Amino acid sequence: MNYHILMKGELDMFVKKLSKKMKVYAPVAKGFSNFAFEEVSSAGEIAMEYIPTILPPKKYFMPPREKMLDFDLTEGKPKDTANLDAEKLAVFAVHTCDLAGIQCLNMVFSERPRDYNYLLRKENIFIIGLECLKYCDGNASCALVGNHYPNGGYDLFFTDIGDKYVIHVNTQKGEELVEGMGLAKASSADMAALDRAREAKKHTFQNEIGVDPKKLPEIFAKGVESPVWKSVGDRCISCGNCTNVCPTCYCFDMADTVNLDMKTGFRTRTWDSCQVEPFATVAGGENFREERSARQRHRYFRKFKYSVDKFYRSFCTGCGRCTRTCMAKINLKETLTSLAAESK
């Protein structure tokens, strides 16, 4: 076990030294309780206490818009190349819910046929986690899915123990960084403080809906025809906010653009949303998920049922973003509670 210490007064030094090696992105306060991951170069810019950012760090792994292919039609026979411009960067102060989100995406994109754009970006990203000692707000459901504690997925992980952070070093890359900065090893007193912080969380964080998470896939299997979906569908306005802010939503669309020379162009991948009306429509007009209720049900099933069947884990990380962003006040915890109540 490898733990180091960073005094809170040294955080600025840490960020400055890190930003000399690579670009550093961290949560920045944007007003009205909104936060966003942005480039920083000093600790003063970072909101160490923040509620989940508007967009999760997914945007660095799978950008909202990404070029997948360049093509050239100058000669009769087309030519194409797949180029990637993936800069080396660090994301700092990533909450455990978002670390889990990245782990979910890692599984999806490393499954064959592999997505090398994602995988190469991932290799260039240094991840530093930050532990939550209390709830961000009432919308989170991280304890339900077991993401209130760290489950790996980072190079370094910070836990606030008062006047300093205990840093868990999880990778060789992380080790090299803390060694290079000359950070002291954690003492047994520091470790005891870490244990106390973790122990206290057992009381602070409680299963938010009081339903055994292991039973959720079964509850969903039974709830296919539940009136809950009609209720959710009646309120939904199909804006796609919930999927855009979700740390594990990765559906995308592809489109071609021709340059002004009319000879060259490129193909881009853009985030798409299963909530928008034409998502499952085929040429000829047949829409396989025409009703909003069917589309919302689909979103929930992708978080709590299909993903558990396929990847053995919930693709809901408990971050609460979908609830926070919903203009129609569709609340994930309420939906789950109603669905669970029905299957009793």
Next chain:
Amino acid sequence: MTEIHNSNWKLRKGQIIAAKQMTATEKWFDIKLDDGDLDHEPGQFVQVELYGVGEAPISVCSSPTKRGSFELTVRSAGRLTKHMHGMGKGDWLGIRGPFGKPFPVKLMTGNDLLFVAGGLGIAPLRSLINYVMDNRREFGKVDILLGCKTPTDMLFGDEIKDWQKRLDVNFSCTVDRTAPDWKGNVGLITSLIPGVTINPEKTFGVVVGPPIMYKFVIAELLKKNLPERQIILSLERHMKCGMGKCGHCQIDHPKNYYCCKDGPTFTYEEVKESKKL
């Protein structure tokens, strides 16, 4: 900038070596790849890239027993297919694939086959029918039932004449709406099924057609006691990536099926609980 040499988004280059307007809305293309055979199996599809326009999933309608080139039959139904109808011999396009789970030809060996095609469903099914024709002695009795809207909508007319003549194939077809010179059956494709003799223990029913057709045809096949897992379907969805990632083609509960990877061919047993086939 790094070049991703093994990117799954890179395209194979195909040149149209022959094209023919088959009906008012369907055009047939014969495509030769510059890097060899497509190497597909019956029932698979390719992603066709028209540079600058975009990409669309199209079923391969030729059998892998045909070497050197592969064929597509494309209905002008959307932006890309409309554009493709303007293309002809000598034009280049991008190809990714083949993708998807093929028809279970190995399992079908030694069994009787009942093919049911509605409308454009004959295109994907033709890849299997021609495969069976080229390996005819491997299979038992073969029945082909074909339905289309009107006689002028009928695809692959020359081949159909051949199927009608062959003694090792029972072929019948029907049209929804007749025409003055039509002497054949009139009515829905379901009306042809009761007339077919089926040995349910050793028959595979392969059904390809528009979503509306499945419910009724499957009901008829179940009446003939054909087991659910011997009814094979090829489903239509908008496969945008072909790699089980983009989400567009995912079929509703209860299973986590991506039409592009787990399909497009499914047994009825696999997808019977889905809301829409």
